Amino acid sequence: DIQMTQSPSSLSASVGDRVTITCRASQSISSYLNWYQQKPGKAPKLLIYAASSLQSGVPSRFSGSGSGTDFTLTISSLQPEDFATYYCQQSYSTPPAFGQGTKLEIK
Amino acid sequence: EVQLVESGGGLVQPGGSLRLSCAASGFTFSSYEMNWVRQAPGKGLEWVSYISSSGSTIYYADSVKGRFTISRDNAKNSLYLQMNSLRAEDTAVYYCARGRYYDSRGYFDYWGQGTLVTVSS
Numbered sequence: 001d002i003q004m005t006q007s008p009s010s011l012s013a014s015v016g017d018r019v020t021i022t023c024r025a026s027q028s029i030s031s032y033l034n035w036y037q038q039k040p041g042k043a044p045k046l047l048i049y050a051a052s053s054l055q056s057g058v059p060s061r062f063s064g065s066g067s068g069t070d071f072t073l074t075i076s077s078l079q080p081e082d083f084a085t086y087y088c089q090q091s092y093s094t095p096p097a098f099g100q101g102t103k104l105e106i107k
Numbered sequence: 108e109v110q111l112v113e114s115g116g117g118l119v120q121p122g123g124s125l126r127l128s129c130a131a132s133g134f135t136f137s138s139y140e141m142n143w144v145r146q147a148p149g150k151g152l153e154w155v156s157y158i159s160s161s162g163s164t165i166y167y168a169d170s171v172k173g174r175f176t177i178s179r180d181n182a183k184n185s186l187y188l189q190m191n192s193l194r195a196e197d198t199a200v201y202y203c204a205r206g207r208y209y210d211s212r213g214y215f216d217y218w219g220q221g222t223l224v225t226v227s228s
Contacts, residue, residue, distance in 0.1 A: 034214040036152075043202055043218035044144075044152065050209070055216065087152055091212040094166050098152040 002026050002090050006099035012107040017078045021102045023071045023088035032092040035064055035073045038101075039084045047086075048073065078104075109133040109217045111203050116222030123193050123226070129186040129203030129219055137161075137181035140206040142215060143188050145199035145224075153199075156188065157206065171197075193226045200224075 003026040013019050023033065031051040036044040046055045048064035051071060061076040075082055083106050088099040115127040129141070143155040156177040157166040165177055176189040186203050200223050204215035 032210075032212045036215075038152075043220055044215070045218070046214060046216050049207070049214040049216075089152075089214070091214055094157070095168050096154045096213075098154070101151045 001095055002029060002093055002097055004088055004090055004097050004099040006086075006088055006102050008102060009100065010103040010105065012105050013078055014107045015078050015080055019075045019078055019104065021073045021086055021088075021104075023066075023073070023099050025069045025071075025090055025092075028068045029090045029092035031067045032090055033064070033066065033071045034089045034091060035062075036087045036089065037082075037084045038087065044087065080106075109205070111205065111217055111219035113201065113203055113219045113222040116201065116224045118225045118227065119193055120228050121194060121226055124189070124191045125193065125224060127188040127190065127201055127203075127222060127224070129188075131184045131186065131203075131205075134205070136179075136184040140208060140213070141179060141186045142204045142206050143177060143186075144202045144204050144215065144218075145197075146202070146221075147196075147199040150199075155201070158186070190224070193224075195226050198224060198226045 005024045007022045033051045035048040038044040047058050052064045063074050085101045085103045087101050110132045112130045119125050142157045158177045174192045178187045200221040202221045203219045205217040206213045207216045
């Protein structure tokens, strides 16, 4: 099975900051990488699919990049509503594994 | 508007059974693959099971294989998860999630609000 590792596990940042979260796969997954945002007590929400495609309705301050084993999620200018936990997920093979999550907190 | 509404969660003893349901609306249910994903309290997300649009192809996580059964009723726009031989480690919020697939790979574009399953004596 493919393992997904996110870094950092937690991150403190301020409104307006540029933030980058990294996700690494245990083997090449081409561009089959998705990103989700989850707020406390809520279901996950799809942000990015196929490594860099922005889901409809998601603000353009969110962007994704990478291929192979290394991927990044970037938030260009943090907004108050962006403080949440972020998960990457590979869809290259079954089982479709998630990273352990990155909790983004207010500094 | 796409809506997925789970139900059927609750408290069950170890070794017991529970059947989860997910009612879908706002899209042509019979055209979409569906999944169950769970999240233990304070933990990350874990994919549980997949079913194709027709129900002919099914996959399970190793952790639930042989104990859980996924199914669907396209006439009722509903997805199900029959959970048998439940263990404490199955305690989690269970989400149904719609799959979107390309090149036989995909992502989960809509999620329900989740239903909590607690396995405890």
